[in-house]
Amino acid sequence: DTGVSQDPRHKITKRGQNVTFRCDPISEHNRLYWYRQTLGQGPEFLTYFQNEAQLEKSRLLSDRFSAERPKGSFSTLEIQRTEQGDSAMYLCASSLGVGQPQHFGDGTRLSIL
Amino acid sequence: GESVGLHLPTLSVQEGDNSIINCAYSNSASDYFIWYKQESGKGPQFIIDIRSNMDKRQGQRVTVLLNKTVKHLSLQIAATQPGDSAVYFCAEGSNTGGFKTIFGAGTRLFVKA
DSSP states (O other): OOSOEEEOSEEEEOTTOOEEEEEEOOTTOOEEEEEEEOTTSOOEEEEEEETTEEEEEOTTSOTTEEEEOTTSSOEEEEEOSOOGGGOEEEEEEEESSTTSOOEEOOOEEEEEO | OOOSOTTOOEEEEETTSOEEEEEEOOOTTOOEEEEEEEOTTSOOEEEEEEETTOSEEEOSSEEEEEETTTTEEEEEESSOOGGGOEEEEEEEEOGGGTTOOEEOOOEEEEEEO
8 A cells, every 4th residue: 555654653742742753645746734633623734845845834833843844755743842732633645736636644643641 | 443523413324325415615715625534543535526617526426516606515425335434524725725625524424234
């Protein structure tokens, strides 16, 4: 299966710690998106990349959040000084280009103790 | 796995019947619409999409209808099967918004065998 891959699937950490998630998009997909989803809600857009360029960031993405896609392939999402409210599912998606369907990974479930 | 959409509207149908899931979108500038299916513990799965220059599009057992006048989208599933049980999200995007996807509130579909 060459779908979108996310690692780890689950992350449990103490409040105040830093965490980093990785996303490997579908090969040759130049657009990569990050979303956050809490129970009972649809995914909320966080940020997206066109190749290595980060083109848009949601106001949901506070200064504690940073995302990179250094070589235009895989991406990382880092959360510094985690807070209880950061507990959520973090989803990554990729698409072949503008206006093409986004294909999602199965997410990283973050739990803050 | 975890539950997606604990307090979402629920549609319950008998196996073999047709299902219709409705969605109202908010942005008049949206010109691309997508339906996703999400099962517990998994990321959203692309079902079908439609652009604003169309009002109907058919896939395998699924049909999407778009009414731009009243900003309404619907997903019809023919001969619903137990495997169709999931949470369904409509989503909208626009060329001016970089086609980031804005998800609506989901609907839980429960198929009775």
